[in-house]
Amino acid sequence: MCLGCTLHITAQLINKDNASSVKEFILLGLSENQRVQKIYFVMFLFFYMLIVAGNLLIVITVISSQRLNSPMYFFLCYLSFVDVCYSSVTAPKMIADFLVEDKTISFVGCIAQLFGVHFFGCTEIFILTVMAYDRYIAICRPLHCTTLMTRGVCGRMVIGSWVGGFIHSVVQTLLTTQLPFCGPNKIDHYFCDVHPLLQLACTDTYAVGIIVVANSGMISLSCFFILVMSYVAILVSLRSQTSEGRHKALSTCGSHITMVILFFGPCTFIYIRPSSNLSEDKSVAVFYTVITPMLNPLIYTLRNEEMKNAMRKLWSRKVES
Numbered sequence: 001m002c003l004g005c006t007l008h009i010t011a012q013l014i015n016k017d018n019a020s021s022v023k024e025f026i027l028l029g030l031s032e033n034q035r036v037q038k039i040y041f042v043m044f045l046f047f048y049m050l051i052v053a054g055n056l057l058i059v060i061t062v063i064s065s066q067r068l069n070s071p072m073y074f075f076l077c078y079l080s081f082v083d084v085c086y087s088s089v090t091a092p093k094m095i096a097d098f099l100v101e102d103k104t105i106s107f108v109g110c111i112a113q114l115f116g117v118h119f120f121g122c123t124e125i126f127i128l129t130v131m132a133y134d135r136y137i138a139i140c141r142p143l144h145c146t147t148l149m150t151r152g153v154c155g156r157m158v159i160g161s162w163v164g165g166f167i168h169s170v171v172q173t174l175l176t177t178q179l180p181f182c183g184p185n186k187i188d189h190y191f192c193d194v195h196p197l198l199q200l201a202c203t204d205t206y207a208v209g210i211i212v213v214a215n216s217g218m219i220s221l222s223c224f225f226i227l228v229m230s231y232v233a234i235l236v237s238l239r240s241q242t243s244e245g246r247h248k249a250l251s252t253c254g255s256h257i258t259m260v261i262l263f264f265g266p267c268t269f270i271y272i273r274p275s276s277n278l279s280e281d282k283s284v285a286v287f288y289t290v291i292t293p294m295l296n297p298l299i300y301t302l303r304n305e306e307m308k309n310a311m312r313k314l315w316s317r318k319v320e321s
Helices: 003-013 034-064 071-097 107-140 142-148 151-177 194-200 206-238 243-271 278-301 305-320
Strands: 024-027 104-106
Touching: 024 071, 024 107, 034 071, 034 278, 034 305, 071 107, 071 151, 071 278, 104 107, 107 142, 107 151, 107 194, 107 206, 107 243, 151 194, 151 206, 194 206, 206 243, 243 278, 278 305
Parallel strands: none
Antiparallel strands: 024 104
């Protein structure tokens, strides 16, 4: 889905009769120290360039290579694309705010950012879960892999991930836009998220907060349960394999387990509990909005010979042409 479509959808979700008098919010960002902000500008600009370049390189490599046609690389291609979109919702605004004093964002822009964060973030959770199921089929039921994980099935799983992320984001966005905001309008964060906005609403948000936590928690915990069950089954299955087979299976699972820990850990910490310390939350949020998408290309390529060989061939073709 294009960013313009996302903005259009989120704008339509805003209630016209909302009692809010606040027309814009002020993002306090990661630091109010001018010198620290300049350092952060250089650092996060570099991080964002790595995110875009690294993940797009994976997408181009998988699409261009005929050998990378297994379900694992099919899902990895979409995971990398989601990572670029996910970081692009928050990072450019954060980076630009390091250089300006007026760190404002319009009400519509704030809601659009909220929608995008939850849409792409939840979609990534579902894709990571689907990738764990793919590893289970490939290792525990290899003889049925070609029939169970056809391109059509994989495509439907990806579509289901996008639809699931969209539904989750619509719920979070609708709950937030129904709240009245009449001041203050300072958000102690570097992007618009549910918990900071709930604290600014000029009404009792206890019930809404419970629904928000339940919505996010149900998705996070159910997906985490599927992930754990998949890898428990994989570990049990590996007991009957040779040492070489175990090593090969663990090497293909190692990258995915690392990504799950880096992404699910911070997300679970933020969204399955009521927020009490926004300064702590925004520091943790850096991990799943910037650090994890930046490390994704490294994690999936450094120990993957197939991916490295495909990248070398792609590079050599570009040089020759």
